[in-house]
Amino acid sequence: MTSLTLTLPDDTDRRLDEIAQGRGKSIDALCDAMASQLVAEADAEAQFRARAQRGQGQNARGLELLEKALGNDHSH
Template sequence: MATLTIRIPDEKHNRLKALAKHRHVSINRLIDELSTQALAEFDSEVRFRMLAANGDPARGLELLDKLDAHFSKG
């Protein structure tokens, strides 16, 4: 396991400590969870962009129209 040292403003550090305390986790665990979430979002974006680059724009617009019609009925 790697060790990472970062420099952040004191105010941000204090807010992260408060958030960790609120979630009943250590700051280390909080940073691990937040970095996992950021990486998952990045992986999803990369996957979406790859699929979009290989996809059929007309079919994509058709699917978006179906979603719009479905959710506008509500």
């Protein structure tokens, strides 16, 4: 595990302490949860961007599959 030192404005530190106490957690646990959430969001965004890149130029096929999934397949 890595140790991290943050310099925060006093008001932010006080609010973090209040929030952490209200949730029954330490500021460290609260920051760990926030960092984990940020990493998960960044990973999800990267995954969606990669999928979008792979799908470029396939709009018509995608719409065709969507129509089929919705039960609107008119290819018969």
